[in-house]
Amino acid sequence: MDVVSPELNSLLPDEIMDTEAIEDIPHSQPDGSMVQSEAGSDTSVPMETDTPMASENLSLLSDATLAEHTQVLTSPTDSTLTISTGSQLPLSISSTSSPLLTLKPSMATSTATTKTTDSVTGTTVSTGGLQKLTAPFTISAANHQIILNKVASSQATEAAKSAGTQPQVIKQEGQKLLVTAIGKSGQPILLQLPHTGGKPGISQTSGDTKSPAPQFKVVTIGGRPELKPVVGSTGNQVTTLQAQQLKTVQIAKKTPTSSAAPIKFIITKTVNSKGLNPQTSVSPVIAGRVLTQNSPVMPPRTVTLSEPHNTSIQSIPGKKIAISPLKTPSKVTVVSVASPTSNASQKSVALPVNVALGQQILAVQQSTSASPVKVATSQTTTQNIKPVQPVAVGGVSGSQFKTIIPLATQPNVQQIQVPGSRFHYVRLVGTTTASSTGQPSGPSTSSIQTAKPMVVSTGAVRMSVPIVPAQTMKQVVPKPLTSATVVTTTQTQQRLIMPATPLPQIQPNFTNLPPGTVLAPAPGGGNVGYAVVPAQYVTQLQQSPFVTLASSSGFPTSTGIQTQARSPLNGYCDCFANGEFCNNCNCNNCFNNLEHETERLKAIKTCLDRNPEAFKPKIGKGKEGESDRRHSKGCNCKRSGCLKNYCECYEAKIMCSSICKCIGCKNFEESPERKTLMHLADAAEVRVQQQTAAKTKLSSQISDLLMRTTPVISSGGGRLPYTFVTKEVLEATCECLLEQAKKAEQTHQPQAEAERMILEEFGHCLMRIISSAGKAKADCASINC
């Protein structure tokens, strides 16, 4: 697979991925640049990403046999998980002994709390407020829910596929699968499966592949025919993600493996369903952090990002695979789910190579006690990586969330929205299933991953990812990804994840989708991308589609592009310029929404072609020795003197710098005009604060008075009858206050003094009211009334 060269990559904005290049990539390319590697061997794969992968174990696995992409993300803990696709990444995660598999995307209304404990024996996840269901159960995609079907065999999957349906199966019993963020109710779903038991400590090597896979639990989100999911580890327990720990991600070429694998939980997202092989495929993960949860006894398991070589986009030379969020980097977390059985000591997740800049894959690795597993996480990368913020479900945590929405169009997709967050959401769409066996083996890990095409379930899975506000973002210099490299990023800013789907393949048809509907990956399509959209965006799905693009080259004209004049898909729109979707703005015929993602992407590309810095923040850090903040381009003011908000420097409350081309600038340190303005502004602010404080205090006093005057005569307590605060009393009080105000005005008292006088008068009034009430109370008591 070819990746954009580092030089070229460096030219790309951190947040933008070049999706056009992806278009040209033949998905069915039998043998890309990536050579099928032997099991257990890693092959470095160049990756275009701005995500530094210095030392983490990130390996791309190419699996020739893998036909579909699967993306697996689960977040046992409060942290949310987001995986973006764009390439083929079979993902498999095996866990040790914990029987619980938890998918916990953040839900807007979810009140359930998840408690995850990491113990030697395994990871347990307790959730509250979760619906508990016994497997098998099905959540129909039509209902915008994840469909989990229990499939007896891969043939069933095949049959399902032939029937045009997307089989989604969870076939492991004795285990629990918690799926949250499914459905409209917002209630997490607990799938409880009979536990068949697995032997921990079974070697992960090839022996696993041949051994019958007693249990598979595969949850696939999104389908992608080209890629096959690789199921790595065995284990009866579902791994839980520990948000605070960083784990390793391996991207390595993967060789096809036999389907017979020990019990595994596979959560995958398939990009498309066209793949002949019924193997589950893992959609490519754009970027993310890998988090590993290791128990002291059990060796950590690694999450492997693998790319099947046949279909991997990345293998195509000269093609750009860029998945980058716009604007600010957000945390994209991938939560891996470990299988309960411990047969395989190591869990591996094969993921498509694409790693977006700044995005983070969160993978939880759960080590099994029996088999020691090497954690590929490197120290160097971990230090750069911020600990994953716990995922707040239902907006419990104050962190912001994003929803990654697979851009591939499919009716089944459910859009998920996290409440209380204006930031983006992650929409994961699961599609077709395919039985596949993969043996992603990372260099650092010796485990063999064999996934049997047991389950492919699709459905929109909402996962929330805490997002750090843009102000706190620290951008890391993007580095080309290579195999066995660690993906590290310190970027925490809000980011827009650009869809990895080739533009021509995007055929948005969302007009009829209700809010919360997730877009499903297009069958037979190539990459599935994810778009990060603001929470409010849900309402945009119902907007009428008009396309207005300055340039629509490369896009089908059927979309209606170019039919309209400019609309929010140009640089004039702040939302668009900020890399955000329009929301609640007054733009007409807005195309800056997910419905017109194709056009939007094209517009983004056009903007980037024109100005690579278009989506970068204007206010950046100045040179050394200069102030911390300065305008990246400088203003060009001519008439405002840079002392009005017309000036971007002034608006940003920074002074003009040497790069500004302004005329008559007064926005510099020693400028008296600036100082005067600042002084006035400060004075105004102080005044507002004082007034607010006074109002608050007065309101509090009134409130307190009313409370104390609550009629409690019968009780004989100290409260006074509030009935004394009659209309007449209020009017009299107000007259007293007005009179006091007039008095202050006549005597030309300053405002502060006038306020003091009024408040003082008000106090007198209150005292008189209280006194009267007290007398009335005493009189009433004396006559036993």
Next chain:
DNA sequence: GAGTTTGAAACT
């Protein structure tokens, strides 16, 4: 709220 001013971005 309508009209004007302003400067960034797009365009040539």
Next chain:
DNA sequence: CAGTTTCAAACTC
């Protein structure tokens, strides 16, 4: 790169 046009926000009345 410079000049012009377009646009939306800031500003004024």
